[in-house]
Amino acid sequence: MIGRLRGTLLEKQPPWLVVDVGGIGYELEASMNTLLALPGLGETVQLYTHLSVREDAHLLYGFFREPERALFRALIRVNGVGPKLALAILSGMEQDQFIRCVMDDDAKALTRLPGVGKKTAERLIVEMRDRFPHWSAEQLSGLEATQHAAVPARSSDPLADAEAALVSLGYKPTEASRMLSGLEARQSTEALIKAALARKLAG
Structure with missing residues (x-):
């Protein structure tokens, strides 16, 4: 299991990025929150990772902070939610907003996310609600801290x-x-x- 990477940020093409670690380029998929928190190309970056093993591929997901990875892992334990949908949820809604939606039974807001229908939204609320009280205040504040960094533009279009x-x-x-x-x-x-x-x- 690859749990963390530290290396040079070589490429950043949302939602993908490449990190050079000792001459090996690791391709990772990341949420928009993580991409916004990253430094510029050529800078050193450290990412917490989650490895998803499928029959046809090994996919690596990167997170700027460990609490975001913890939320990702909690999401993929929900019935019917895979890594792609979990990453879309993390990208489409701020983490504290997602937590409020779950705690307030706001299924309507969740259905605005890509791939989240009414049944999935209701399932997220039911299965995630009991997990949040066990998260420490430090974890939740760490989630929010990924939302405010800025990254310089690197693309021609x-x-x-x-x-x-x-x-x-x-x-x-x-x-x-x-x-x-x-x-x-x-x-x-x-x-x-x-x-x-x-x-x-x-x-």
Whole structure:
């Protein structure tokens, strides 16, 4: 099991990134919260990781802080929620907002996330509610701390990259385009994605 990586950030194309560790490039998929917290390309980065082993692939997921990985692991234990959907949930909604939705039985807000229908939202609420009281205040504050860092733009076409990232999270191309419509194209890819997701959740 690969639990943590420390190396040089080589590539960042949401939701993917590559970290060089001793000459080996590890490709990881990460949430938007983690991508926003990362330093610039060429900088040293440390990520907590989760390895998902399938018959056709070994997939590595990266998290800037351990509490985010803990929430990811809690999500994939919910019946019907796999790593892809868990990452979409972490990317589409701030962690503290997700916790409030669960504790307040707000299934309607959860259904705005890609891949989350009414039954899945209800299942998330039922199965996740009992887990949050056991989380320490330090863990929850660590989750929130990933939400406020900024990353400089590195792409020649942030708008196109943002649309591709939204599609990879589970949104349909037409929906992703609509979510980005009217946003300032000179923003970074990460900023565009966050703005589009916020717009989606606002309804």
